[in-house]
Amino acid sequence: MSEPRKLEVLRAIVEDYVHSREPVGSKALVERHHLGVSSATIRNDMALLEEEGLIAAPHTSAGRIPTDKGYRLFVDRISEVKPLSAAERRAIHSLLEGPDDVEDILERTVRLLSQLTNQVAVVQYPHLSRARVRHIEFVLLAPRQVLVVLIADSGKVEQGVVHAAADATDEELTALRARFLGSIAGSQLDLMPQVLPSVVALCPPALRNLAGALAHGLQRLADRSRDERMVMAGTANLARSNVDFPLSIGPVLEALEEQVVMLRLLSDMAEDPRGVTVSIGRENPYDGLSEASVVATGYGPGSSAKIGILGPTRMDYPNTMAAVRAVARYLSRILGG
Amino acid sequence: MSEPRKLEVLRAIVEDYVHSREPVGSKALVERHHLGVSSATIRNDMALLEEEGLIAAPHTSAGRIPTDKGYRLFVDRISEVKPLSAAERRAIHSLLEGPDDVEDILERTVRLLSQLTNQVAVVQYPHLSRARVRHIEFVLLAPRQVLVVLIADSGKVEQGVVHAAADATDEELTALRARFLGSIAGSQLDLMPQVLPSVVALCPPALRNLAGALAHGLQRLADRSRDERMVMAGTANLARSNVDFPLSIGPVLEALEEQVVMLRLLSDMAEDPRGVTVSIGRENPYDGLSEASVVATGYGPGSSAKIGILGPTRMDYPNTMAAVRAVARYLSRILGG
DNA sequence: GTTAGCACTCAACATGCCCAAGTGCTAACA
DNA sequence: TGTTAGCACTTGGGCATGTTGAGTGCTAAC
Numbered sequence: 001m002s003e004p005r006k007l008e009v010l011r012a013i014v015e016d017y018v019h020s021r022e023p024v025g026s027k028a029l030v031e032r033h034h035l036g037v038s039s040a041t042i043r044n045d046m047a048l049l050e051e052e053g054l055i056a057a058p059h060t061s062a063g064r065i066p067t068d069k070g071y072r073l074f075v076d077r078i079s080e081v082k083p084l085s086a087a088e089r090r091a092i093h094s095l096l097e098g099p100d101d102v103e104d105i106l107e108r109t110v111r112l113l114s115q116l117t118n119q120v121a122v123v124q125y126p127h128l129s130r131a132r133v134r135h136i137e138f139v140l141l142a143p144r145q146v147l148v149v150l151i152a153d154s155g156k157v158e159q160g161v162v163h164a165a166a167d168a169t170d171e172e173l174t175a176l177r178a179r180f181l182g183s184i185a186g187s188q189l190d191l192m193p194q195v196l197p198s199v200v201a202l203c204p205p206a207l208r209n210l211a212g213a214l215a216h217g218l219q220r221l222a223d224r225s226r227d228e229r230m231v232m233a234g235t236a237n238l239a240r241s242n243v244d245f246p247l248s249i250g251p252v253l254e255a256l257e258e259q260v261v262m263l264r265l266l267s268d269m270a271e272d273p274r275g276v277t278v279s280i281g282r283e284n285p286y287d288g289l290s291e292a293s294v295v296a297t298g299y300g301p302g303s304s305a306k307i308g309i310l311g312p313t314r315m316d317y318p319n320t321m322a323a324v325r326a327v328a329r330y331l332s333r334i335l336g337g
Numbered sequence: 338m339s340e341p342r343k344l345e346v347l348r349a350i351v352e353d354y355v356h357s358r359e360p361v362g363s364k365a366l367v368e369r370h371h372l373g374v375s376s377a378t379i380r381n382d383m384a385l386l387e388e389e390g391l392i393a394a395p396h397t398s399a400g401r402i403p404t405d406k407g408y409r410l411f412v413d414r415i416s417e418v419k420p421l422s423a424a425e426r427r428a429i430h431s432l433l434e435g436p437d438d439v440e441d442i443l444e445r446t447v448r449l450l451s452q453l454t455n456q457v458a459v460v461q462y463p464h465l466s467r468a469r470v471r472h473i474e475f476v477l478l479a480p481r482q483v484l485v486v487l488i489a490d491s492g493k494v495e496q497g498v499v500h501a502a503a504d505a506t507d508e509e510l511t512a513l514r515a516r517f518l519g520s521i522a523g524s525q526l527d528l529m530p531q532v533l534p535s536v537v538a539l540c541p542p543a544l545r546n547l548a549g550a551l552a553h554g555l556q557r558l559a560d561r562s563r564d565e566r567m568v569m570a571g572t573a574n575l576a577r578s579n580v581d582f583p584l585s586i587g588p589v590l591e592a593l594e595e596q597v598v599m600l601r602l603l604s605d606m607a608e609d610p611r612g613v614t615v616s617i618g619r620e621n622p623y624d625g626l627s628e629a630s631v632v633a634t635g636y637g638p639g640s641s642a643k644i645g646i647l648g649p650t651r652m653d654y655p656n657t658m659a660a661v662r663a664v665a666r667y668l669s670r671i672l673g674g
Numbered sequence: 675g676t677t678a679g680c681a682c683t684c685a686a687c688a689t690g691c692c693c694a695a696g697t698g699c700t701a702a703c704a
Numbered sequence: 705t706g707t708t709a710g711c712a713c714t715t716g717g718g719c720a721t722g723t724t725g726a727g728t729g730c731t732a733a734c
Binding site for chain 4: 023025026027028039043044046047057060061062063
C-alpha cells in the first residue's frame with residue numbers, strides 16, 4: 001500500500017463527507033475521484049485508516065466518516081488554504097468601509113465573517129493593556145453618584161458609576177479630575193494599579209475618601225478592558241447548517257452565551273505559524289463543544305486579540321480558514337495593527 | 338351547554354397542553370380536573386370550541402390543542418396573572434443589586450428574566466430623546482481623526498469617530514468643546530438638530546469646517562440613541578424548550594439577530610392596561626415568529642422602552658406575564674422611572 | 675501490491691397487523 | 705334542554721416481519 005494514496009483517500013473522504021453529509025463508501029469514492037485503482041484497493045486502504053483511528057464507520061455496512069483525528073490530519077497535512085474568490089474579496093473591501101470607531105468595525109466584521117463562512121463568527125475586543133489613558137471624565141449624576149468615564153488612545157471608551165460615601169460637588173470633581181489626569185494621562189492602562197494609589201495619597205485629607213472611591217472606579221474600568229468582551233453574529237447559521245443533522249445546538253448556544261467560556265477558549269488557542277489555528281471536536285476544552293470546531297486567529301497589535309468562527313466539525317476547513325485569515329488581516333490593517 | 342364551563346374546558350386544555358406538550362383528550366381532562374361532568378359532555382363542549390376555532394385536532398383520533406385564537410382568549414379572559422413565588426422575588430432583589438450604570442443593569446436584568454421564564458429575554462435601551470446633554474468630549478486620535486463622546490444625564494455614553502477635512506489641533510478642539518458645551522449642555526437630545534447649526538454658524542470662519550464635522554458627529558450620536566439598541570439573553574433556552582418539539586428555531590434565531598426586527602416588534606406592541614402585552618403566533622408581524630409568542634411591557638420614564646420575552650406559543654402565560662411585569666416594575670424603580 | 679468475486683451484515687424502507695386513544699353520534703335519561 | 709352511556713369508527717404509533725441495497729472483509733488469483 002502506498003502512503004501518499006492513503007492520504008489521498010483520507011482527503012477524498014473528508015471532502016465528500018463535508019459536501020454530502022453522508023458516510024462515504026469505497027465505490028462512491030473511486031467514481032467521484034479518479035484515483036487510478038479499484039474499490040477493493042480503496043477498501044484495504046480504508047481498513048488501514050480505520051485502524052489508525054482516522055476514520056470510523058457508524059455501523060457495519062455503512063461508509064466511513066472522518067474522526068476528530070482524521071480532520072486533524074487533514075487540516076495539518078493535507079489541505080491547502082484556498083485563496084478567496086474575487087467576489088469574497090470584494091465583499092470584504094466594501095463591507096468594511098464606513099465609520100470607523102472600534103465597536104462599529106467589529107460589529108460589521110463579525111457579521112461579514114459569519115456570512116462568508118456560514119458559521120457563527122466571534123471576535124474579541126482588542127486588548128487594551130498596552131493602550132494609554134487619553135482622557136478621564138467625572139460627571140455628577142446625583143449628590144453621591146459619580147459617572148466615571150475613561151477614554152483610551154485606542155478609541156475605546158469605558159464607563160461606570162461610582163458611589164461616594166459623602167456628598168460630592170462639581171468643584172471637587174473638577175479638582176480631582178485635574179489631579180488624576182495630571183498623573184495618569186498617557187500612562188499605560190496596565191500600570192494603573194501602581195499609579196492610582198499615589199494620586200490618592202497626595203490628595204488633601206478632605207478629598208481623600210472621594211479620591212479613593214474614584215480611583216477604585218477607574219481601576220475597575222481599566223480591568224474591564226482586560227477581562228474582555230466579545231461580539232458575535234450568525235447564530236442562526238447553527239440552526240441552518242444542522243437542519244436534519246444533529247449537532248445538538250443547545251450546548252453550543254450555551255457556550256456562546258457564556259462569554260467567559262468563549263473568551264477563554266479563544267485566548268487559549270495557540271498561535272499557529274500557518275496563520276490560523278483550528279481546534280477540533282473533543283480537542284475543545286469545553287464539553288458542549290465536543291461536536292464543534294473553532295477556527296481562529298489573532299489580529300491587531302501583537303495579534304493578541306482573536307477573531308474566529310465556530311461550527312460543526314464537519315465543515316469546509318480550507319475555505320473557512322481562508323476566510324478567517326483574510327478577514328483578520330484586513331481587520332488588522334484597518335485598526336492599524 | 339353552559340358558557341362558563343366551556344371556558345373552563347378551554348382553560349384546562351391550555352394548561353394541560355402547556356404542561357404535557359401533548360394533545361389532550363376528553364377523558365384525560367375529566368380525570369385531571371374535577372369538572373363535575375362526564376367525558377361525553379366534555380366532548381360536546383370541545384366540538385363547540387373547535388367550531389369556534391379555539392382549539393384544533395392534529396388528526397382525527399387525537400386530542401385537541403389550543404389554536405392561536407384559543408391562547409388569545411385564554412390570555413384575555415381566563416388566566417390571572419399569578420403572583421411570583423417568594424423565591425422568585427428574592428432572586429429579583431438580589432440579582433439586581435450591584436453597580437448601576439445602565440448597561441450593567443440591563444444586562445443583569447435580561448439574564449435574570451430569561452432564567453425566571455426559561456425563555457429568551459430581550460430589553461430595549463431606554464429612550465434617550467428626553468435625556469439631556471451632560472457633557473461632551475473631543476479627543477484627537479490622529480491629526481484628522483477626532484473621537485466624539487456624548488454623555489447624557491441618564492448615564493448613557495455614546496461615542497463615535499469623526500474625520501476632519503483638515504488637520505486639527507488640541508487647542509482648536511478645546512475651544513470648540515467650550516463653545517458646543519456652552520450651547521447644548523442641559524438641552525434635550527432631541528432638540529440637537531435645532532441647536533447645533535446655530536453653534537456652527539457662530540464659529541469664527543477658520544473653525545467652521547471642523548465645527549461642522551463635529552456637529553455632524555454629535556448629531557449622529559444623538560440619533561444613535563434614538564434608533565435604539567437591545568440586549569438579550571437566554572437563546573440557549575430556545576434549544577432546550579424545543580428539544581423533541583419542533584418550533585423550528587432557525588427563523589427565530591434569525592429574527593433575534595436582526596435587531597431591527599425585534600426592536601420594531603417591541604415598539605409596535607400596544608400598551609395593555611393590564612400591564613403586559615402579549616402577541617401570539619401569527620399575530621406577530623414577522624413570519625419567522627409564527628410559532629412564537631412575545632410577552633412584553635414598557636418600563637422606565639413613560640414606559641417608552643420595552644422589556645419582554647420570546648418563546649413558543651405553547652408557554653406558561655400566567656407565570657411568564659407575572660415575571661415580565663415584576664421585573665419591569667423593579668427595573669423602573671431602579672432606573673428611577 | 676492489486677483486483678475480482680463472493681458471502682455476509684445491517685440500516686432503511688415497506689408492509690401488514692393490532693392496539694389504544696380519541697372522536698362523533700344516537701338514544702336514553704333527568 | 706342539557707347530560708350521559710354506549711358504540712361504531714378513525715387513525716397514529718408500536719411491533720414483527722420481509723426485502724433491498726450499499727457497503728464491508730476475506731480469499732484466491734493475477
